[in-house]
Amino acid sequence: MARDTSDTTPITSVADLVERIAGGCKPRERWRIGTEHEKVGFRKFSHAPVPYEGPGGIRQLLEGMEGLLGWEPIADRGQPIGLLDPTHGGAISLEPGGQFELSGAPLVNLHQTATELQAHMMQVLEIATPLKIGFLALGASPIWTLPETPVMPKSRYAIMSDYMPTVGTRGLDMMFRTATVQVNLDFASEADMRRKMQVSIALQPIATALFANSPYLDGRATGRLSERSEIWRDTDNARAGMIPFVFEAGFGFERYVEWALDVPMYFIKRGDTYHRATDITFRQFMAGGFRDRLPGVEPTIGDWDNHLGTLFPEVRLKRYLEMRGADSGSTDHILALPAFWVGLLYDQVSLDAAWDLVKTWTAEERQRLRDDVPALALKAEIGGRTVRDIGREVVALSRAGLTRRARLNRCGQDETCYLKPLDIILDRGKTEAEVLLEKFGNNLDGIFCALDMQPMGDLGCL
Numbered sequence: 001m002a003r004d005t006s007d008t009t010p011i012t013s014v015a016d017l018v019e020r021i022a023g024g025c026k027p028r029e030r031w032r033i034g035t036e037h038e039k040v041g042f043r044k045f046s047h048a049p050v051p052y053e054g055p056g057g058i059r060q061l062l063e064g065m066e067g068l069l070g071w072e073p074i075a076d077r078g079q080p081i082g083l084l085d086p087t088h089g090g091a092i093s094l095e096p097g098g099q100f101e102l103s104g105a106p107l108v109n110l111h112q113t114a115t116e117l118q119a120h121m122m123q124v125l126e127i128a129t130p131l132k133i134g135f136l137a138l139g140a141s142p143i144w145t146l147p148e149t150p151v152m153p154k155s156r157y158a159i160m161s162d163y164m165p166t167v168g169t170r171g172l173d174m175m176f177r178t179a180t181v182q183v184n185l186d187f188a189s190e191a192d193m194r195r196k197m198q199v200s201i202a203l204q205p206i207a208t209a210l211f212a213n214s215p216y217l218d219g220r221a222t223g224r225l226s227e228r229s230e231i232w233r234d235t236d237n238a239r240a241g242m243i244p245f246v247f248e249a250g251f252g253f254e255r256y257v258e259w260a261l262d263v264p265m266y267f268i269k270r271g272d273t274y275h276r277a278t279d280i281t282f283r284q285f286m287a288g289g290f291r292d293r294l295p296g297v298e299p300t301i302g303d304w305d306n307h308l309g310t311l312f313p314e315v316r317l318k319r320y321l322e323m324r325g326a327d328s329g330s331t332d333h334i335l336a337l338p339a340f341w342v343g344l345l346y347d348q349v350s351l352d353a354a355w356d357l358v359k360t361w362t363a364e365e366r367q368r369l370r371d372d373v374p375a376l377a378l379k380a381e382i383g384g385r386t387v388r389d390i391g392r393e394v395v396a397l398s399r400a401g402l403t404r405r406a407r408l409n410r411c412g413q414d415e416t417c418y419l420k421p422l423d424i425i426l427d428r429g430k431t432e433a434e435v436l437l438e439k440f441g442n443n444l445d446g447i448f449c450a451l452d453m454q455p456m457g458d459l460g461c462l
Helices: 014-022 058-069 110-128 155-166 171-177 190-210 227-232 253-261 282-286 301-308 331-345 348-358 363-379 387-405 415-428 432-440
Strands: 033-043 072-076 079-084 091-094 100-103 133-136 180-185 267-270 273-276 315-317 321-327
Touching: 014 253, 014 301, 033 110, 033 331, 058 079, 058 091, 058 110, 100 110, 110 133, 110 331, 110 415, 155 171, 155 267, 155 273, 171 227, 180 331, 190 315, 190 321, 190 331, 190 348, 190 363, 190 387, 190 415, 227 321, 227 363, 253 282, 267 301, 282 301, 321 331, 331 348, 331 387, 331 415, 348 387, 363 387, 387 415
Parallel strands: none
Antiparallel strands: 033 100, 033 133, 033 180, 072 079, 079 091, 091 100, 180 321, 267 273, 315 321
């Protein structure tokens, strides 16, 4: 998230919160694709993490990108922490450990996403290469300990860092040592949101398995294929996980709001100051629970938007849906993630077929799959079937959906070309993590060179 919002519209009732989310409903012709990805920077000459300050640091990288792009700087207490594209709506931001994130603009098709990603990587490398900064195509930093990992100067991260160890054992690992790719997608109505959320929650572990790409932490293999996903299992379970209430009869905007109201807050922002609020829920905030500390403060829509952005379920509902289950990786894998979900969720035939596939899975089965996937990936099972078998079926549904969308690039190719990395994984029966383990084992000397991110190869005609 590039920066916190500051909408000062007062909240008068819970109905205002429901309406805020419901206001995201859009007709199909206005549906867009927003792809976000994080990448872990490293010093090419030493394989050390990249600090914020100093020559060749993250700050210098950001300032170089500002000069190249002309985007608006985002600052926290006078220090640059991101950039905002005022024309198209994209942004660059910093995750807590210096992970460099692109939040892509809302785009019409995946070909535009490919062009955006290609341009971003070329721009980043234009600035990063003279600074001798590389970027790892992994879902977790493989060798640095938490004390060795730099800390970015964002006020909200200081609040989160203090709070995380009180609610789980892996929160600091999540903040400072993981990297993800996600796609943000639209819905037409409450019913459309409901079906998309049910399908995507159920299938999120399938995506986690297909994109498993984080087998290392602290310089060794952890025994899991997605350590990033395992970390999320004990980060903060009050605000994360498979949220089974999505499958309850009558689930809709109001039910999600009621859940979000009872999750502890992180902060309340007024002006440039972040006020710690981890001891109250949003419901308590609405009942006046912060007035004794900040006289005159009343809840606003900006506070609600910020709170929604601090919830971390496998699929997050705001004014759109965020698919949150995948490890980051190479540029072609970054593109495969939105392709996977767009084919499933933006085509009604594929969406209905995907629901038929998952509708009989119980909450217990879904949770067991979620728990098994970090270690077993394609070998995990649900309903007597392996994830690999289900993955083949789901990718076929996605391909059919993309084919029916028929969004062509200038060479006449449709969007199915971006699914190729998933075909490779399913055909060989091995995730990217397993390929890494076979190649490197616990000898990680060559991993930085092998996984240094580059612009795309031949994925299609851009």
